[in-house]
Structure formats: C-alpha cells, structure tokens
Amino acid sequence: MDFELTNEQKMTRDMVREFAEQEIAPHAREWDEKAIFPEETFKQMGELGLLGIPFPEKYGGSGGDTISYALAVEEIGKACGGTGLSYAAAVSLGASPIYYFGTEEQKEEHLVPLASGKALGSFGLTEPNAGSDAGGTQTKAYLDGDEYVINGEKCWITNAQYARTVIVTAVTGKTEKGKNIISAFIVPTDTPGFKITSPYDKMGVRASNTSELILEDVRVPKENILGDPKKGFSQFLYTLDGGRISIAALAVGIAQAAFNKALAYAKERKQFGQPISSFQAIQFKLADMAMEIELARNMVLKAAWLKDNDKPFTKESAFAKLYASEMATRVCNQALQIHGGYGYMKEYEVERMLRDTKLMEIGEGTSEIQRLVIARQLGC
Amino acid sequence: MNIFVLMKRTFDTEEKIVINDGVVDEEGAEFIINPYDEYAIEEAIVLRDEHGGEVTVVTVGDEEAEKELRTALAMGADKAVLIDMEDFDEEIDHFTVAEALTAYLKEQDYDIILGGNVAVDDGAGQVAPRVAEGLGINQVTTITGIQVDGEKVEIERDVEGDVEKIETSLPLLVTCQQGLNEPRYPSLPGIMKAKKKPLDTLDIDDLDLDEEEIAAKTKTLDKYLPPEKGAGKVLEGEIDEQVNELVSLLKNEAKVI
Numbered sequence: 001m002d003f004e005l006t007n008e009q010k011m012t013r014d015m016v017r018e019f020a021e022q023e024i025a026p027h028a029r030e031w032d033e034k035a036i037f038p039e040e041t042f043k044q045m046g047e048l049g050l051l052g053i054p055f056p057e058k059y060g061g062s063g064g065d066t067i068s069y070a071l072a073v074e075e076i077g078k079a080c081g082g083t084g085l086s087y088a089a090a091v092s093l094g095a096s097p098i099y100y101f102g103t104e105e106q107k108e109e110h111l112v113p114l115a116s117g118k119a120l121g122s123f124g125l126t127e128p129n130a131g132s133d134a135g136g137t138q139t140k141a142y143l144d145g146d147e148y149v150i151n152g153e154k155c156w157i158t159n160a161q162y163a164r165t166v167i168v169t170a171v172t173g174k175t176e177k178g179k180n181i182i183s184a185f186i187v188p189t190d191t192p193g194f195k196i197t198s199p200y201d202k203m204g205v206r207a208s209n210t211s212e213l214i215l216e217d218v219r220v221p222k223e224n225i226l227g228d229p230k231k232g233f234s235q236f237l238y239t240l241d242g243g244r245i246s247i248a249a250l251a252v253g254i255a256q257a258a259f260n261k262a263l264a265y266a267k268e269r270k271q272f273g274q275p276i277s278s279f280q281a282i283q284f285k286l287a288d289m290a291m292e293i294e295l296a297r298n299m300v301l302k303a304a305w306l307k308d309n310d311k312p313f314t315k316e317s318a319f320a321k322l323y324a325s326e327m328a329t330r331v332c333n334q335a336l337q338i339h340g341g342y343g344y345m346k347e348y349e350v351e352r353m354l355r356d357t358k359l360m361e362i363g364e365g366t367s368e369i370q371r372l373v374i375a376r377q378l379g380c
Numbered sequence: 381m382n383i384f385v386l387m388k389r390t391f392d393t394e395e396k397i398v399i400n401d402g403v404v405d406e407e408g409a410e411f412i413i414n415p416y417d418e419y420a421i422e423e424a425i426v427l428r429d430e431h432g433g434e435v436t437v438v439t440v441g442d443e444e445a446e447k448e449l450r451t452a453l454a455m456g457a458d459k460a461v462l463i464d465m466e467d468f469d470e471e472i473d474h475f476t477v478a479e480a481l482t483a484y485l486k487e488q489d490y491d492i493i494l495g496g497n498v499a500v501d502d503g504a505g506q507v508a509p510r511v512a513e514g515l516g517i518n519q520v521t522t523i524t525g526i527q528v529d530g531e532k533v534e535i536e537r538d539v540e541g542d543v544e545k546i547e548t549s550l551p552l553l554v555t556c557q558q559g560l561n562e563p564r565y566p567s568l569p570g571i572m573k574a575k576k577k578p579l580d581t582l583d584i585d586d587l588d589l590d591e592e593e594i595a596a597k598t599k600t601l602d603k604y605l606p607p608e609k610g611a612g613k614v615l616e617g618e619i620d621e622q623v624n625e626l627v628s629l630l631k632n633e634a635k636v637i
Binding site: 018019047 | 447450
C-alpha cells in the first residue's frame, strides 16, 4: 500500500493547477455566461501536452498515466467545469478509443493530431432515441464498394463543432438472434454530408461545446472502421469505463472548488458577532463536505491505479463516478447554502459550480446506469 | 555556453504560514521554487536555446528539494545538482549556503551564473552576491534584461523602478528581477523527460569543506508573523476638518511628518 504520488504525478498536478488558476479560472464566469468555448486555451493545453497525458510518446502523447490524467482533470475542473468536461471528453472519448482499438495506420493518422494537442476529438454515441439504451442506436452504416455510407442523427455530442474527427457508432447489421450489430467509425468532420450544429442552451458546463450531428450519406473509406466491426458495443462500454474515471475526477474538482469557497466565506462572514464557521451548524456541513470530497478522490485514484496496472476497473470506475458525481452535487448545494443570499448571486461562482456539476450525474452514463453497471459486476 | 542556476526551494508565501516556536511549520506549508529563481531558470533556458550549451540547476538543501530540481529539469534545464545538507550538524545560514555553492562552482567550467534577486521566504538577497565574490567574478543584481554577444554582455537593471544600462563581460553572475521574463510552465513531455535527466547529489565532504568552517555566522533569535492589520479609521466632518485631523494624526499618532 502506498498513497504517495510519484514526483511526476505531483509535478503534473502542480503545473496544471498553476495553469488553471492563471489561464482558466479568471475567465470561467464569462465563458459560462456567454457560453464561450475556450478554443485558445485548448491550444495552450495542447502545447503543454495535456491532451496527450495517457498516450505514449510515439503517438504524440506525453507518456503519462491515468492517475496523472485524473489529477489534471480535477485541477482544470476546479477552475471551470465546462472546460474540464471538454478536456475530459477530448481525451477519454475522442482520443482514447483510437488508442485502444485503432490500427497502427489509424493511430498514425488520427491519434497523433489529438494526442499532440493539434486537434480535438469527439465521440458520437447518444441519439435522440438512444441514450442509456445505447443498444437502441438507429444510425445505420452499410458498405458500398470501398466505402461505408452512414446515415443518422446524434445529439449532445461534446466538442464535435471544434473536432477534427468524431467517432460515430452505427448499426451495421443484426446477429442471428436479431440484436443490432454496432460498429464504430472514425469520421473526419469535414466529410460531405456531415452537418454539425450547436443548438443547445444548457443549464451548466456552458464553456463546453455540445453539438448535434446529422449524417446524410456520409461516406468514409472502409479502413475507417474502428476496431472489431462486430464489437462496437463492447468497445464503447470499455471506453466509457475509462471515461467514468475522468468524469469522477471532474466532479471532485468542482466540489473542491465549491468547498474552498464555502470554507473561506464561512471564516470571513460574521453574524451574531462571530464568523459563521464557529457555528456547529456550519462546521458540520464543512466537515461532511471535506470528508466526502476526500473519499471520492480516493476512489477516483484507486480506479485510475487499477487501470494503470491493467487490472479490472469497471466496478471501481462506476463506484467513483456514481459517488463523486452525487457527492459533488451535495457539496455544491451545501456550499451555496453556506453562502446564503450571496451564493445565489453569480458573482460568487458557487451557483455556477452547482449548475455545472449536475451534469456529472447525467453525462457518460446516468447515476442509474452506474448502479446497473455495479449490480451487474456483483453478479445480479 | 555553460550556464548555472542557483535555486532555492521555499514555502509558498501565498499560502497560509504557521510559525511554531520560531520555526515555520513545514507540515502544512506548500513548497515551490523561489519565484525569482524561476526567472533565472527561464532566462537560462532562453540563453541556452540562443547560444547553445547546457543549463545546470544547483540547490543546497535536502532530498525534499528533488521535486523542485525535477521541475526545473521539466522546464528545460539539462542537469541538476543537489548539495545535500541532511548530515550537516552545524547551523546553516546564507554564509554556509554561499560557501557550499562557491566550493562547487570553483570546480566547474561556467560562463554565466543566474540566481533570483531574493528568496521570498527570508528576502535576504545574500547568497548569489556572496558566491560572485567568492569566485571573484563580475556580478549584476536585479536585472530585467540581458543580451549576450560573445564575451560582451549588455544588461538592463532595475534601480528602484528606473532602468540602469550596464555593459560587462563573461564570466558573470546575475540575479533576476520580476519583469525579466515570463517563466514557462513545465510541459507534460518535459515532466516525463525530467525523470531521465541527471540529478547528482553531493555532500560537504565531496566538496572538501569543513563543517565548522562554514557553520552559520549569524544566529536567528526569533521568527514571528507580522502583526495583524488593525481596523482602519474613517474620518468624518467637513473636508477642512478631515484634512486637519489627518495631518494631526500623521504628526502626533503615526509620527511620520
């Protein structure tokens, strides 16, 4: 047992913390208010190697591990939930599947630009009628000569409007039992017939780009199929297992930011002649918040450690995502309560954190789906 | 060009500092590279990229300082040296540190040595000038600009907000002031590469120094936090009355005029 981070992990955390405090936090309120996607900031993050943390150097990555990546997501999330979400999605969903399942040629062509931070990636799974039930995907792809032709619609796709490629899932046939066979395709966003718009007005994570995709006779070379053509479904389940670690880390970051604000405020705010932090009603809230954040962080790091050590982590990443996201909503809600009327004002930023963190219970598998994943792991 | 940087690991003065019995509590403190030394590291990297050569970052401390040395390597320095004082039994002050650095540098082939203007913890600004004296080389403190052309060096120096322009020559020691540059963030690939860069550890014996001879020359009697800021005073009444009251307060109470 060793709870000590390595020097590299500490240095990564410290660097990202400083970067996020200097370059992200001062803009978070404006990006939220005007729903601005911080394209320039992502360029800087790319130059610093943040978009390639968990990928090897030969694919343009930084050669770091999942723990370093989780620490980086937490630090960025502390500064801005929306930026954190786009960051986590770019790495865990946009780039990781190519790393896990891509051929050497696909990695050269499509992973290198993402891992080296020159472009962003995106992952198109959810559809208007296929959310938690991803098996119900309606987007279809058929082979026509040397090309696949894809038709369908995807919704709430993070980063797509700023992405170089989107990994799109589509039904390519049926099994003998009549179940859909789902495959994944690497689709460059400049392919004719691929329409990407961002029509959404979101409650939170407003600095993150969320897109709608319409695919009308989109043609991609057949080599763009990702991994095993028949195993698209299990591939994205594996991808989501990894993604959960980053969403959990993001929730921890947002919760930590809200807690820091609440603690500082409680020490400053005087009522009845003393700081409200001297009242047990407030102390008990702060004690619970601090404890829950640390418990969630430990779970995140354990799941990341399991992944780094090639051990099964499906259950643990679901634990982390479920607990951290629900914890973060509680913590942000209490942080706002501690701020009283001031907390309800945008200037104090905790209301944004509460709006941002609510998504953590919904995106990349709702809390209900996490419970299903866990129950399945228990053998139910 | 052979470039050396003198670096200090300090606690972060932007974080809360706790003093127990005259000693800064290291348990709760966050440790960083002295911010002025970050300017020195950055400038060293810029000079190397422009003129070629190697950047070696040197610190005097214990193995805890390895993280800060690795951070300097991650920013782009080539080598790091830790002069380990773990087994040093005497008291340590600026004299001790300067003697250790001087003994180390005497054996090195250096063209330019950069340090921070001061360390943010004790703000003494003693070590680097002492090292220059010890080595018998030119020194310019609080620089905000530097151009090296062969042996010739043109420097801009901060003098209480004004700029002094100086021409000097290598070998040279400079101390870096805010405004010289904007230190880079260590990149992720930099952090990973830093792991493989050489970090040598030396102790006093390796430097042929005698403990007693370089023991501290000063004694710290006490350390305490500045007094908490008292409440301000808002003057009232007509402007004339307020001005009169202010003048009388400055004269009689604050005794500054």
